[in-house]
Amino acid sequence: MNASISSELGNISSSFWIMVLLAVAIAAGTGFAAGIFYARWSDKRSFSRARAGVAQLFQTVISTIDTAQEVCRLLEKCPGTFLKPNQTEQLVQKRNGLLDAISGLVRRHDPSFDATPRPEAAPSPAPTPFKVEWTIEPTDPSTGLPGRQAFDENLALLMNAGQESERTSGLLLIKIDKFENLRSRLGVGDSDKLVKKMMAVVCRSVRDEDLVCRYSADMLAILLPDTDPETGRTVAGAARDSIRAYHFRVEEHGPEIFVTASFGYTACRPLDNPDLAVNRGADALSKSQQRGRNQLHAHDGQSIKHCLAG
CATH class of the missing domain: 1.20.5 (Single alpha-helices involved in coiled-coils or other helix-helix interfaces)
Structure with a gap:
């Protein structure tokens, strides 16, 4: 138990x-x-x-x-x-101390950070003003206008001024329509009188700063300095209208003679060269001649546009 x-x-x-x-x-x-x-x-x-x-x-x-x-x-x-001198010194010390403290804090997360005050960027240089001084000589003995050689020299001056100032200018070519027919019908002397009258009409229609040159016997070349394309086309239209509205006569009281012209305009841009500008103007002029009398075409650097007719 x-x-x-x-x-x-x-x-x-x-x-x-x-x-x-x-x-x-x-x-x-x-x-x-x-x-x-x-x-x-x-x-x-x-x-x-x-x-x-x-x-x-x-x-x-x-x-x-x-x-x-x-x-x-x-x-x-x-x-x-x-501020008193001691106050200015105190502010400078506080500013430097604050900058050091902020820099140390930021560097903990970004060791590459540089808090040194950067100097202000220098202001961009002022653009070079557009400036060109025309060379008038040698002149055409018949009209007193700058001739072909002077045109070539002035076109080079115009292009250089455009490159330095980064500004656009213009070139207008004007060619009398069917000039050989006029010369055959009127003779050399009378046809030259009509050419002089036409050139005088054009000179009155353009601006004071523009340079009118005799490019060949029946052709004018006008240089338009510091001119945007729209203004250039306006000047070209005014030259066209002046010829279109003028009553041409060999003698003051003689019969009126029908005289028209074709027009080709192109902008001269800062990166262009003289040959390129002349070729574009000639292409625009050729389009006007193909289309008929009193035509104006403009070359914008890419294509040719019809501006005025009749």
Whole structure:
């Protein structure tokens, strides 16, 4: 009896201690897991607080600098504000200290950052004004206008001035329609009189700064300095209208003679050369001759456009 009771007590004691050990193990495991969770939560909360604090400090720095800028501008505009030498020295020290502090902060995230004040960019040089001085000699003996050689020299001067100033100019070619027929019908002397009259009419229609040259027996070349394409076409149209409206006569009271001309205009751009400009003007003039009398075509550098007719 006593033996069996002792055996049962022994079994209960063993079970009890096993239960105690299990409870301790479970408690330890639970506490360890809770500790890990709490540590992570605590770290995250601390990090959030720290980040919020940094953001608040950043906003404080920005607002303080803004306030300092506004106050400095007010002092600058305030009449009678004169800084004493020691005040000027203090401001310079504060400025340098602030710049060093900001530079150090920025370099933590960008080591290549250079906060040295950069000198202000030098102002762009003023554009070279368009300037050309015409060469009148040698002149055409019949009309007194600059001749073909003078035209070539002046065209080169015009192109150089355009390149230096980066400005556009213009070239207008005018050719009498069916000039050989006029010469055959009227003779050399009378036909030359009509040519002189036409050239005089054209000279009165263009601007003072434009240069009218006799390019050949029946052709004029007009240089238009510092002229945009639209203005150049307007001047060309005025020259065309002046010939179209004029009543040509060999003698003052003689019969009227029907005289017309064809016109070719081109812009002379800064990167063009004289030969290119003349070729474009000649192409525009050829289109006008093909189309009929009193025609005006203009070359824009890419294509030829019909401007005026009739």
